[in-house]
Amino acid sequence: MTSTTSEAVYLDHAATTPLAAEAVEAMGPWITAGAVGNASSLHAAGRRARAAVEDARDRVAAALGVTPLEVLFTSGGTEADNQAIKGLVWAGGAGGHVVTTAIEHHAVLETVEWLRDHQGVKATVVGVDADGLVDPDEVLAAVQPDTRVVSVMAANNELGTIQPLDVLGPALAERGVPLHVDAVQAFGKVPMPLGEWQPAGLALSAHKFNGPTGVGVLVLRRDLQPHPVLHGGAQERGVRSGTLNVAGIVGLGAAAERAADLLSTVDTAVRARRDALLDGLLAIDDVALNGHPQQRLPHNAHVGIGGVDAESLLMGLDRAGIQCSTGSACQSGAARRSHVLDAIGAREDAAHLRFTLGSETTDAHIDRTIVAVTDAVARLRTATGDR
Numbered sequence: 001m002t003s004t005t006s007e008a009v010y011l012d013h014a015a016t017t018p019l020a021a022e023a024v025e026a027m028g029p030w031i032t033a034g035a036v037g038n039a040s041s042l043h044a045a046g047r048r049a050r051a052a053v054e055d056a057r058d059r060v061a062a063a064l065g066v067t068p069l070e071v072l073f074t075s076g077g078t079e080a081d082n083q084a085i086k087g088l089v090w091a092g093g094a095g096g097h098v099v100t101t102a103i104e105h106h107a108v109l110e111t112v113e114w115l116r117d118h119q120g121v122k123a124t125v126v127g128v129d130a131d132g133l134v135d136p137d138e139v140l141a142a143v144q145p146d147t148r149v150v151s152v153m154a155a156n157n158e159l160g161t162i163q164p165l166d167v168l169g170p171a172l173a174e175r176g177v178p179l180h181v182d183a184v185q186a187f188g189k190v191p192m193p194l195g196e197w198q199p200a201g202l203a204l205s206a207h208k209f210n211g212p213t214g215v216g217v218l219v220l221r222r223d224l225q226p227h228p229v230l231h232g233g234a235q236e237r238g239v240r241s242g243t244l245n246v247a248g249i250v251g252l253g254a255a256a257e258r259a260a261d262l263l264s265t266v267d268t269a270v271r272a273r274r275d276a277l278l279d280g281l282l283a284i285d286d287v288a289l290n291g292h293p294q295q296r297l298p299h300n301a302h303v304g305i306g307g308v309d310a311e312s313l314l315m316g317l318d319r320a321g322i323q324c325s326t327g328s329a330c331q332s333g334a335a336r337r338s339h340v341l342d343a344i345g346a347r348e349d350a351a352h353l354r355f356t357l358g359s360e361t362t363d364a365h366i367d368r369t370i371v372a373v374t375d376a377v378a379r380l381r382t383a384t385g386d387r
């Protein structure tokens with residue numbers, strides 16, 4: 001029996017991340033008793049709130065290399081994806097066509113399926129290879145004269161596979177086809193050359209980069225005016241109505257700045273720990289890497305472990321104080337196998353586990369995880385008489 005050790009090892013940063021001290025500090029004045037300020041009010045309290053929001057907008061713009069005008073605040077990644085896709089489709093009137101990929105987050109896939117099933121919009125869902133990589137030529141071949149948006153994620157939330165937007169972005173821009181990028185998992189993990197990708201829209205979510213939950217960003221090209229999803233007071237360039245979440249936005253701004261500053265740390269220290277974790281996991285019998293071996297997020301280790309049940313392994317690891325995931329958090333609780341694993345044709349007789357590291361992950365955490373996984377797998381295989 002594995003002892004339940006003191007401190008839990010949190011290796012589920014793709015699900016959500018711990019709030020950064022910088023974000024807490026920035027939010028402080030906006031979440032204390034008596035804090036007041038609607039960023040649309042003209043009096044001093046309103047102007048203070050507006051200044052804080054605009055400062056956050058500047059920080060996000062600087063972190064992304066875009067202009068502040070292109071940064072719209074939303075309630076998170078899901079809203080940013082919905083707004084970009086529905087908004088660009090609706091802006092063209094009835095009908096139209098959308099292209100996306102089989103491994104997108106539900107925020108994109110369900111949106112596209114809803115447009116198809118309830119709005120008479122044509123949809124093409126392009127498949128991926130066994131590593132979860134999209135072929136840019138296949139995406140380009142799917143484009144039709146009435147394609148209103150192509151939605152391709154920067155990096156996959158489960159496998160960590162990074163998509164070739166450096167090829168796809170310029171090719172779509174040349175054809176004048178708007179590209180929406182779900183960059184929720186990529187931001188703060190890998191550089192995002194937006195000048196090269198030339199996206200029409202791009203979604204971020206603060207809680208994935210050590211900011212607060214319930215706040216995100218839609219980066220929207222200046223010349224575009226998608227149809228709003230939310231109607232109301234016409235805030236945020238008339239695209240996203242609703243009183244601005246000042247505390248959340250301020251926290252997001254600080255977290256975005258921190259994430260941009262930490263990019264090189266993620267690329268070196270976090271990547272080295274991830275590689276050490278992978279080495280340890282792959283040393284176990286019948287364990288294989290899922291996702292692309294090189295084109296992958298530096299904090300993601302996703303493996304298929306033969307002959308064990310995923311839920312039993314996950315719960316065993318949880319008891320040992322190791323927190324990881326069998327898929328995306330949005331699906332946990334649902335018995336259905338992830339659509340991403342289906343899309344890459346992952347083995348059905350294996351437990352597929354995702355470990356995602358953060359900047360606070362230590363070498364000791366990695367050592368403990370390797371021992372815990374090795375022990376738990378051995379125990380489960382013995383229990384089932386498998387090996």
Ligand SMILES: Cc1ncc(COP(=O)(O)O)c(C=O)c1O
Nearest residue numbers: 076077078105107157184185205
């Ligand atoms: C790739 C991707 N897109 C969108 C989302 C949704 O973001 P939010 O939780 O901010 O709604 C997630 C969250 O898991 C994600 O991983």
